[in-house]
Amino acid sequence: MTRLSALEKIQPHWWLKTSAGLILGLTLSYALIGTFAWYGPGGIDAAVKVQFNMWMISPIWLTILTFSYLFKTGLKAIIYLGSANIIAYAIFFFLRWY
Numbered sequence: 001m002t003r004l005s006a007l008e009k010i011q012p013h014w015w016l017k018t019s020a021g022l023i024l025g026l027t028l029s030y031a032l033i034g035t036f037a038w039y040g041p042g043g044i045d046a047a048v049k050v051q052f053n054m055w056m057i058s059p060i061w062l063t064i065l066t067f068s069y070l071f072k073t074g075l076k077a078i079i080y081l082g083s084a085n086i087i088a089y090a091i092f093f094f095l096r097w098y
Helices: 014-039 049-070 074-097
Strands: none
Touching (some): 014 074
16 A cells, blocks of 8 residues: 655645535536526426426535545636536537527
8 A cells, every 4th residue: 555645635725625616516507507407308498397407406516516625726626617617608608599
């Protein structure tokens, strides 16, 4: 069994990782659910999708929050989750014109 060096360990930037998971994770889950709500089966007017969309935000958000602690630094969590948000919202708005 080998020991990890200090550079290989996951660094404990708890405040930044938590903030990134809470704020950027929530906005990312909104983008993912919004894309499904608008462009998924039945579109935005499907009656049965309303409750599904509402209840799926929490599990997606909490999954992103949980995995945000696996980033090596808090800054990387902010950069990667911010990039994921930009991509998700770009896809959402691109599909609007497609």
